[in-house]
Amino acid sequence: METDHHIPKEESEKIEENSSRLKIKTSSEQIIDKFNNHFMTKHKKRRILKTEILNIEKENRAFLEEYWENPEDNNLLKKLPLQPLSYYAFKDGISMIGSFNIRAFGLKKLKNNDIMRIIIPILRRYDIILCQEVHLNDEEMIEKLVDMVSNSSVPYSYTLSYPVGKSLNEERFSKHSYKERYLYLYKPNKWKLLDNYIANNSQFVRMPYVAQFQHLKKPHVKITLIGCHTQPGHAYNEIKALVTDVYAYVKKKSVKKSSLSCLLSLLCLNTKEAPIFGENCEHIILMGDFNASGSYLNKTKQAELDKILAQNNLIWGISHSSDTTVASKRAAYDRFIFEVKNKNRWIGDIRVWEFDKFWKDKYDPALITKLAMRVSDHYPIEFELKLT
Known part of the structure; x- marks a missing residue:
């Protein structure tokens, strides 16, 4: 079993700003619902909807890729002791x-x-x-x-x-x-x-x-x-x-x-x-x-x-x-x-x-x-x- 590590307070404060980014943008599914609740019959509305979906999915993918690789958070995760076999x-x-x-x-x-x-x-x-x-x-x-x-x-x-x-x-x-x-x-x-x-x-x-x-x-x-x-x-x-x-x-x-x-x-x-x-x-x-x-x-x-x-x-x-x-x-x-x-x-x-x-x-x-x-x-x- 790994030794018990201490996570310094100053390190925990470093991720405060990053943690606020956990509120990921509205999903494409929610946008679809929003437009479906109105009369999405015109070609222009469909084109706008499609563009918004693509932009949000692209931004979310970019966010998550950066999120998983955040070195400060990774360092803190690395210090967590694994749970005992019990x-x-x-x-x-x-x-x-x-x-x-x-x-x-x-x-x-x-x-x-x-x-x-x-x-x-x-x-x-x-x-x-x-x-x-x-x-x-x-x-x-x-x-x-x-x-x-x-x-x-x-x-x-x-x-x-x-x-x-x-x-x-x-x-x-x-x-x-x-x-x-x-x-x-x-x-x-x-x-x-x-x-x-x-x-x-x-x-x-x-x-x-x-x-x-x-x-x-x-x-x-x-x-x-x-x-x-x-x-x-x-x-x-x-x-x-x-x-x-x-x-x-x-x-x-x-x-x-x-x-x-x-x-x-x-x-x-x-x-x-x-x-x-x-x-x-x-x-x-x-x-x-x-x-x-x-x-x-x-x-x-x-x-x-x-x-x-x-x-x-x-x-x-x-x-x-x-x-x-x-x-x-x-x-x-x-x-x-x-x-x-x-x-x-x-x-x-x-x-x-x-x-x-x-x-x-x-x-x-x-x-x-x-x-x-x-x-x-x-x-x-x-x-x-x-x-x-």
Whole structure:
């Protein structure tokens, strides 16, 4: 374990000015919403909108590239002691599953050793973790990330979506749309990937990515994860579609597979692979940065979604009152949605993993928050999946 370093007060004051720049300019998606709320019918308005989007995306990219390479902040990150191994010791008979909006994770961030020094232990905490806002287009860079997370005793593997994302006016701005990739990292010595696909549904700006896993030592335990990063201005409609359309489709597909497996078991075909009749349990879990709070999803809309979830025998895994953001503003953007029938039997502890809490107990909390924002503006969320 590293020695405890002191972060001088004068060094922390140096980043005060830089920290104010964390308020990144209005996103292209918000500008689209602004214009859509008016009558954007004239060619001139469309041209102005397109120009503003390109300028803001260019400025944001330039800002983030400079931001990740800020030497003063990097020096402070380098001095933070790593968390003790006891933070990563879990109970027997559970598998830790997580979801993490890793915030604009591109090449610059991957090459920043001081930031990656914090990110890697976070990712190693999980047997399966969904990463969002992955901007690495070169799959070799994804493999480099996997190599960094892996070690000789605990290797990791991955499944990666193609770039997803579109403008709300796809036909006009598709060449300039914001796109990201979903990435599931998992331990192949514990879990086997059975299936993965994009849920092709036009109601989403970033279509959900579905991955199904089977536990190697407990082959009757399967889990299907539906990962989604909703578009902020349309969180309600996308979460609703996630439940009523995507979940319904995945559930129907799961029932068909389960029926076939039971039939094979009864016929004693392929008995080595077939599940034991009556013991097969498959969990479907919706997860990701749903932007399910604040101005994106007010209390009225939250209450409407509560009813929709209840009608589909689903329940929130992260409450409306939770805080999944690193910044001082409280918001439960990141969520799990569980099936009611499975929650008590198969789901253990559910947490927001505040990866900076260890340092806040030792240093100035305001300073630590500013440094943690360089890792991500979101905390990972996690749950324990019971295997017995």
